[in-house]
Amino acid sequence: MRTVLRTSWSPMKSVIKIMLGISAYCLLVSFSGNSPMREEALRRAAIQAGVVPLEEIQIETDPDLVEIGAVLFESELLSFNGDTSCSTCHLDEFASADGLPNAVGTGGHGEGLKRLESGGDVVPRNTLALWGRGSKGFDTLFWDGKIKRTDNGIISQFGSSVPSNDDPLFVAVHLPFVEIREMVVRDSGVREDLEKEDVDSAAEIYSVLTQRIQEDIELGPAIAAANEVSVEALEFKHIAASVAAFIRERFSVRRTRFHDFVFNGGELSAEELEGGLIFYGKGRCSSCHTGSLLSDLKFHAMPFLQAGFGKNGFGVDYGRFNVTYDTTDLYKFRTPPLISVAKTGPWTHSGSMSSLQNVIVAHLDPLSAYDGSGRSARQRREDLARLARWIDTEALPEPLSGQEIESVVSFLETLNAGPADP
Ligand code: HEC
Ligand code: HEC
Known part of the structure; x- marks a missing residue:
């Protein structure tokens, strides 16, 4: 009797042991990671x-353009009123954003919270970071996609005079330069027609900025050389190409x-x-x-x-x-x-x-x-x-x-x- 009992019990025991083993393993898997x-x-x-x-997803860049683009990214000369640069709002400290709820543009001072208290013009959106914005397939820029590549080219507020039909980042870097409050002061020095942020007023601002760069004894020749043109032949697109190359390289993931x-x-x-x-x-x-x-x-x-x-x-x-x-x-x-x-x-x-x-x-x-x-x-x-x-x-x-x-x-x-x- 005893032997019989023992023999029928031990296989049961092994089954129980195995089952316990399996559930312990499952527990381990689900809890400990x-x-x-x-x-x-x-x-x-x-x-x-x-x-x-x-x-x-990387896209190659021209090192000469990247080098001069880095200087332009920091240059206040490129804001219409001379008081902001791209790096005013796109800061390393905040992984290329600015640490603020809404960006503070023209008329602001300092960085981070100091800037918020400085009474500058508020841009009513949160600053976007720049990581990966120049990578393959990154076809839609800004919170509302106001720059967007489609099968029929790039849709933007430039309409048919869009500066490029295949590089959305290059088109995007044109915008901050002409945004009122971001890099153009709203009231002083900006005539009524510049306030419209339309294509003609943008062209006017670009020509002022280009002339400024041409006249700068260091930046003018450096940007011209990087773009392989003479200083006289410099156009805004060369400035934009340099800034785009810098963003593409510096913020590539x-x-x-x-x-x-x-x-x-x-x-x-x-x-x-x-x-x-x-x-x-x-x-x-x-x-x-x-x-x-x-x-x-x-x-x-x-x-x-x-x-x-x-x-x-x-x-x-x-x-x-x-x-x-x-x-x-x-x-x-x-x-x-x-x-x-x-x-x-x-x-x-x-x-x-x-x-x-x-x-x-x-x-x-x-x-x-x-x-x-x-x-x-x-x-x-x-x-x-x-x-x-x-x-x-x-x-x-x-x-x-x-x-x-x-x-x-x-x-x-x-x-x-x-x-x-x-
Ligand atoms: C006053 C602060 C400010 C300055 C100066 C500024 N930006 Fe920005 N940037 C922003 C804000 C805010 C946004 C988001 C705006 C939106 O989408 O409506 C943004 C968005 C962008 C984007 C789009 C990113 C994406 O995810 O689509 C690019 C590219 C960009 N900025 C480049 C630049 C460049 C280049 C300059 C200098 C020429 C510059 N910015 C200057 C605040 C600023
Ligand atoms: C239906 C699409 C959708 C789903 C699902 C979704 N998100 Fe989002 N997420 C968005 C959009 C769109 C925004 C920006 C909306 C805005 O700012 O008004 C956003 C914003 C964010 C942000 C803020 C980013 C920034 O730079 O401000 C984070 C973080 C985020 N989502 C994480 C998540 C996580 C985590 C989940 C899952 C729990 C999730 N999302 C699910 C679409 C989505």
């Missing part, structure tokens, strides 16, 4: 969402820890891995934040509260609608790339979010985050219309716990652009 299976799942999901090795993980066997911590799996999984972030720079470059209405005066005034920014006048584009903005995003706060087109945690909460559960007190009737109508558009989307993410949100933030930190060599 970096099983090869989970790592492989994240690599596969990233590649499926269009992440490619960074070498594949050569390395991030995440790309290293996907393509070169680099490591992520358990929390970063967890965050990545949520980003590409139930968070549904990758339905819009796709590709190597984590943007589909398309337009979506998001439930982010508008802050500040707004592009359309009195706390309103119609976003993409300002470019297309198509009502289905109301409140839509281009999905921002997420390279170095952990360093470019505050976030969103109006700089209304001061932590990445809040950005994610607002993506997930906008109604719970909404507080209409202190908003005017017009603003409340606007806010609710924006929320309604978002709730309409197919891409609504699943709710995430506080811990899951923290993991996603850790994952976003792996996207910081680093130097080419580890």
Whole structure:
């Protein structure tokens, strides 16, 4: 009897042991992180969402143009009133943004918060970072996509006199020079017709700036030489080409820890891995934040509260609608790339979010985050219309716990652009 019992019990015991073993393994895999299976799942999901090795999206630049472009990027001579440069708002310290909710242009002083208090002209949008803006396929620039490459060439406010039909960055760098409040003072010295920001007034500003450069005994010959023309033959396009070459080279994304993980066997911590799996999984972030720079470059209405005066005034920014006048584009903005995003706060087109945690909460559960007190009737109508558009989307993410949100933030930190060599 005893023997019989023993023999039938021991196979049972082994089965139980094996089962316990399997569940312990599963627990280990799901809680402690970096099983090869989970790592492989994240690599596969990233590649499926269009992440490619960074070498594949680089575009070569001319070192002479890059060198002089670096000088121009810092030069206040290139602002109509001589008091701002590109680097006034695109600062290394803030990963090529400025650390402010809305940019402060002409008439401002200092950097960061000091600039905010200096009483300069406010540009009613959050400064965008420049990482990857010169890479292959980066066809849509600015929050509202006012520069966009299509099959029929580049669409911009230059209409048929667009400076290039195949390099959106080259067209984009033409704009800051003629933006009132950004690099042109609104009231003093700017005649009525310059205020229109149309093609003719832009041409007038370009010719003033070009002449200034021609007359500068150092910059004139240097830019002419880099562009292989005489100083007399210098045109604004040579200045723009130099600045574009500098941005393309200096802000090219050569390395991030995440790309290293996907393509070169680099490591992520358990929390970063967890965050990545949520980003590409139930968070549904990758339905819009796709590709190597984590943007589909398309337009979506998001439930982010508008802050500040707004592009359309009195706390309103119609976003993409300002470019297309198509009502289905109301409140839509281009999905921002997420390279170095952990360093470019505050976030969103109006700089209304001061932590990445809040950005994610607002993506997930906008109604719970909404507080209409202190908003005017017009603003409340606007806010609710924006929320309604978002709730309409197919891409609504699943709710995430506080811990899951923290993991996603850790994952976003792996996207910081680093130097080419580890
Ligand atoms: C007063 C601050 C300010 C100055 C000066 C400035 N920028 Fe910007 N930059 C911004 C803001 C704000 C945006 C976003 C504007 C928008 O999309 O409506 C931006 C966006 C851009 C973009 C588009 C990036 C993208 O993701 O599409 C490029 C390119 C750019 N700036 C280049 C330049 C260059 C080149 C200069 C100098 C000629 C310059 N900027 C000067 C504030 C500034
Ligand atoms: C339906 C498309 C869509 C989905 C899904 C989505 N985003 Fe976004 N995201 C956007 C757009 C569009 C903006 C900019 C909107 C604005 O400024 O008004 C944005 C802004 C952001 C920003 C701020 C970036 C900056 O430079 O200001 C972060 C960070 C971000 N998203 C992360 C995420 C994460 C994490 C998820 C997943 C939980 C996610 N997004 C899901 C479209 C999307």
